[in-house]
Amino acid sequence: MTQAPATPKATRRQHDREIVALAVPAFGALVAEPLFVMADSAIVGHLGTAQLAGLGVASALLMTAVSVFVFLAYATTAAVARRVGAGDLPAAIRQGMDGIWLALLLGAAVIAVVLPTAPAIVELFGTSDTAAPYAITYLRISALGIPAMLVVLASTGVLRGLQDTKTPLYVAVAGFIANGALNAGLVYGADLGIAGSAWGTVIAQFGMAAAYLVVVVRGARRHGASLRPDAAGITASAQAGVPLLVRTLSLRAILMIATAVAARLGDADIAAHQIILSLWSLLAFALDAIAIAGQAIIGRYLGADDTEGARQACRRMVEWGLAVGIALGTLVVISRPLFLPLFTSDSLVKDAALPALVIVALSQPICGVVFVLDGVLMGAGDGPYLAWAMVLTLAVFTPVALLVPGLGGGLTALWAAMTLMMAVRMLTLWLRARSGRWLVTGATR
Numbered sequence: 001m002t003q004a005p006a007t008p009k010a011t012r013r014q015h016d017r018e019i020v021a022l023a024v025p026a027f028g029a030l031v032a033e034p035l036f037v038m039a040d041s042a043i044v045g046h047l048g049t050a051q052l053a054g055l056g057v058a059s060a061l062l063m064t065a066v067s068v069f070v071f072l073a074y075a076t077t078a079a080v081a082r083r084v085g086a087g088d089l090p091a092a093i094r095q096g097m098d099g100i101w102l103a104l105l106l107g108a109a110v111i112a113v114v115l116p117t118a119p120a121i122v123e124l125f126g127t128s129d130t131a132a133p134y135a136i137t138y139l140r141i142s143a144l145g146i147p148a149m150l151v152v153l154a155s156t157g158v159l160r161g162l163q164d165t166k167t168p169l170y171v172a173v174a175g176f177i178a179n180g181a182l183n184a185g186l187v188y189g190a191d192l193g194i195a196g197s198a199w200g201t202v203i204a205q206f207g208m209a210a211a212y213l214v215v216v217v218r219g220a221r222r223h224g225a226s227l228r229p230d231a232a233g234i235t236a237s238a239q240a241g242v243p244l245l246v247r248t249l250s251l252r253a254i255l256m257i258a259t260a261v262a263a264r265l266g267d268a269d270i271a272a273h274q275i276i277l278s279l280w281s282l283l284a285f286a287l288d289a290i291a292i293a294g295q296a297i298i299g300r301y302l303g304a305d306d307t308e309g310a311r312q313a314c315r316r317m318v319e320w321g322l323a324v325g326i327a328l329g330t331l332v333v334i335s336r337p338l339f340l341p342l343f344t345s346d347s348l349v350k351d352a353a354l355p356a357l358v359i360v361a362l363s364q365p366i367c368g369v370v371f372v373l374d375g376v377l378m379g380a381g382d383g384p385y386l387a388w389a390m391v392l393t394l395a396v397f398t399p400v401a402l403l404v405p406g407l408g409g410g411l412t413a414l415w416a417a418m419t420l421m422m423a424v425r426m427l428t429l430w431l432r433a434r435s436g437r438w439l440v441t442g443a444t445r
Contacts, residue, residue: 015316019293022165027289029156029168037063038278039180040197043187045343051194052344053267054134056274057127060259062142064252065110066149071241071248072103073157074378077292078299079240080161081379085303086443093225096158096216098233103154105234107147114143125256126263134194141198148209155212160296171211179204243383250390254397254421261401261414268346269411272353275343276415280360283328287368290320291375298379305441314376314433318369325368332361356415363419366426373429380438381445389428397421
């Protein structure tokens with residue numbers, strides 16, 4: 001007997017179940033990094049405004065140093081998911097191991113660059129004389145944890161591609177708890193100040209990396225995948241990540257330009273910007289949870305040669321992104337008077353942050369669509385287009401942001417420029433998704 005085709009309603013329910021099963025655990029894992037920063041901000045913020053301003057600059061620099069290599073997670077997720085869809089698990093895990101070895105090599109290189117250049121980098125971003133020493137201290141210590149952070153990215157990509165987002169959730173929760181306890185103990189208990197916050201984060205990151213490696217190595221042995229570094233495989237992983245590296249560098253350049261502009265507005269504005277950026281990152285990762293589901297699901301559908309399933313999943317995930325964006329924006333508006341006192345008691349910082357938070361709230365539906373479409377195209381391996389689109393967005397954003405101080409605009413104007421940036425991203429991604437050119441099937445793209 002021929003099975004009746006699934007109805008549109010049944011198809012939506014199937015996609016909803018897949019999205020929820022992957023996105024809900026992914027959310028917990030994704031928020032680990034911004035929650036680390038938010039915990040640091042809450043603890044350091046009560047040391048003083050100069051310390052919080054220093055943390056704002058240093059954490060933005062540190063997250064840039066790590067996030068430029070986010071392709072270790074995203075490209076690996078897409079590649080592994082395609083192999084899963086094609087039914088080749090040993091090859092999927094072997095590809096993931098190449099990404100982990102690449103992460104270790106890149107982490108060592110980043111440390112070699114950041115440690116000697118930290119003072120010059122902090123000065124380049126116009127940090128005030130009072131905040132600069134704290135920024136340098138935090139940046140140099142935290143840089144030692146970069147290899148662990150990159151291993152976490154690569155290992156997370158392997159597990160996501162295998163349709164497992166629960167393990168990253170467990171590791172992230174444990175890491176966040178350890179980070180908070182270590183930071184509080186080292187900052188106040190050991191009286192190490194901002195240096196204690198940095199050391200706490202480093203220790204937590206290495207613990208998370210060790211936990212991921214145990215899980216991935218066990219999976220590799222179970223499926224007969226080699227653990228040894230393979231030069232050809234590592235090189236191929238690096239080459240596949242180049243377009244996403246360009247895309248991420250452009251995005252990080254946007255965030256760094258925003259931080260540099262905020263630093264030139266004064267200590268109160270950069271401190272407020274740090275608080276808002278921490279919240280914005282948390283909201284972005286919440287939305288990106290749906291995008292992570294998109295990467296895994298789209299990669300699996302395309303690996304199984306199911307273009308119609310990929311198209312329908314994309315449509316449903318966009319609907320989810322828009323709905324979640326509206327909900328998050330509403331939550332920001334309602335909670336903003338209660339949110340700010342958690343991070344600062346300085347009235348100048350609060351006055352600078354309150355109106356900018358309204359702009360952040362209004363932009364969340366746009367962000368929801370952007371992050372979902374970004375994840376869909378990553379899952380399809382459409383890196384070259386993502387790179388081109390982000391370079392275009394950077395070209396639009398830069399002159400607008402740099403005009404803010406000269407025209408007498410404050411932090412609210414800067415975040416209005418950030419909203420413009422997200423609108424440009426939404427347009428470029430929507431045009432690509434509509435074209436259907438990303439629907440390329442097979443175990444490899």
